[in-house]
Amino acid sequence: QAYPLAVAPGKATRLQVVGYHLGQATSADVQLEQDASCGEVQLALPLADDVHTNPVPLVVSDLPLVNEPTTENNTVETASMVTLPGGINGRIEQESDVDCFAFEAKKDEKYWFEIIARRLGSALDSHLRLLNSDGKQLQLNDDLRIGKRGSSDSWIENWQVPADGKYILEVRDLHLRGGDPFVYHLRVTKAEPYFELYLDTDKTQLTPGTSGIMFVRAVKKNGFDGEIALQIDGLPAGVTGHCGRILAGKAVDGCIVLTAADDATPTWGNVTIRGVSEIPSATGDAVSLSAQAVPYQETYQPGGGRGHYPVALHTVAIAAPSDIRAVKLSTHELTLKPGGSAKVDITIERAEGFDKNVSLDVIFKHLSSVYGNSLPAGVTLDGGASKVLLTKGAVTGHITLQAAADAAPVQKQQIAVMANVSLNFVMKATYSSKPLLVTVTE
Ligand SMILES: [Ca+2]
Ligand SMILES: [Ca+2]
Incomplete structure (x- = not known):
């Protein structure tokens, strides 16, 4: 440890050092470059006789320091x-x-x-x-x-x-x-x-002709309540990205749907996901805010709970064809009146011999927790008017979406229908349809 913990770029600072094997040393002098970037750094501090400490964490700050x-x-x-x-x-x-x-x-x-x-x-x-x-x-x-x-x-x-x-x-x-x-x-x-973005997983596995879905969650800070448009860079060859948005107000989730071409061959790429938003400034001009999404690695804990650990990369891969070959919808645009509902028919293509249960959903859940839900506020899946469990090799189902009487109008919010295949008690493989755009009218 060093004190003071924060130093200014370009300024000579004497730090008191705290730790083991420091010999007679009680302090170290540092001076960062004038153009050193602000944030957290790890610096090996110079002690006597060309000896340096292990890297010591410091804050570099351009605020006035006392x-x-x-x-x-x-x-x-x-x-x-x-x-x-x-x-x-x-x-x-x-x-x-x-x-x-x-x-x-x-x-x-x-x-x-x-x-x-x-x-x-x-x-x-x-x-x-x-x-x-x-x-x-x-x-x-x-x-x-x-x-x-x-x-x-x-x-x-x-x-x-x-x-x-x-x-x-x-x-x-x-x-x-x-x-x-x-x-x-x-x-x-x-x-x-401002806002921060988090990606629900660190990997999206696609197979030729199928789609996968990534959920991005926003943490909106200091009164920010604008709409956030999502972007993706670094997709591997043969993959198309359909970037949705996180709606304004209290909404926190948006999705990106990735589709692999029918003739895509095995490959991979590390992707970068950003969100951008325009907000009005005090002077009335628009200010552009942006953030890069931090991917999380999912882990499964004893008892089946889902844990999350922040990591550096999200990887998109195209693998060999697997259990589900396609998730097809009867329509890719749905318009709901407040208080009304609408139905989408779904057909899945199963691999030959694959007759395990498949469950359909529009929300990504684990046990009772929701990890991704890009539906507009007030729009829900009407379970009683949906057929989401496809057993004994069944290939057709349907979902009915319902808008609350007070659902706010929204244009073409992107969601998708997911087809989940259980791998064991807690883990599942999730396939996705191409995007479904949901509009709620006045
Ligand atoms: Ca004190
Ligand atoms: Ca004191």
């Missing part, structure tokens, strides 16, 4: 004054240490407060509170969540200042522990709308 004062700052009354937005480097240097920072803010400003500590190996399990000048708690965060995974670090999102005045940020360890390795960086910025 270190916590050497004077006592444990209470609202003794809080040290800071100017925000900015970055604060601190350390819970002993048991029961509490660090308080005071700042002035104007009514209706929006802020984002984030502790970066455990993610970079700090011993701190942070506990972050936002107080008014009387010490009354306004916000509290223990553990934050990035995508599908939690962290011991803390953040307070999109806090809107209730009135002009002085406010206090209070940092401590959850268990009131402390010591030299309990370093942290507290990053404070104005809360700007």
Whole structure:
């Protein structure tokens, strides 16, 4: 560990070092390039006599940086004054240490407060509170969540200042522990709308003439509620991508349907999925936001639960023909009136001799959890008016989609019909139809 945890590009900084086998060394001098990119880095720090440490995690930040004062700052009354937005480097240097920072803010400003500590190996399990000048708690965060995974670090999102005045940020360890390795960086910025994207899987396996579906989930932050158009790059030869969108408002899922040509040959490619959105800015001009989707590797746990682990790549492959040779729909466009319903007939082509059960769905589920659902809000599968279980070699079924009486209008939202083949108690192979576009009228 090093303190301070965050450094500015181009600025010579003396870091205190904490760890083992450091000899007599207590500090190391670093100076990053002026054009070093902001974010997290791992740096081998120079000690005496050409000896370097193992790579040490640091934050590179272009925010104005301050270190916590050497004077006592444990209470609202003794809080040290800071100017925000900015970055604060601190350390819970002993048991029961509490660090308080005071700042002035104007009514209706929006802020984002984030502790970066455990993610970079700090011993701190942070506990972050936002107080008014009387010490009354306004916000509290223990553990934050990035995508599908939690962290011991803390953040307070999109806090809107209730009135002009002085406010206090209070940092401590959850268990009131402390010591030299309990370093942290507290990053404070104005809360700007943005989104993050996560891919439900890290692999899509296609066979010639069939389609596969990828679900992309958005986490919408700081009041962002725009529509997100999906894009895909890096598809292997013979594969066509039909990119859907994540609708505005509370919707979180969109899908991309990939189709392999009938004469496609075995191959593969690593794909990149992005989402873009245009949102109005304060000046009225449109601002373009974009994000690259992080793929997750699925894992199956004892008892059958589905776990997810973030990974670097999503791979699309074309394999040899398998159990299902096609999932065909009677129509690829469906129009629903609010309160109305519509039916799609489905025919699957089975490989010769393949007579196992096949189940049809428009939502990707495991046990009772939904991992992908790009249906417009208010549109559901009417199970009673659908035939989704194809047993004993059956090849025909149908689905009926129903729109709630208050379903909002939407044009051509992309979904698809999936055909699932169980591989064992928990795992399944999922084939897909070509896209089905769902419209809900006024
Ligand atoms: Ca401290
Ligand atoms: Ca303190």
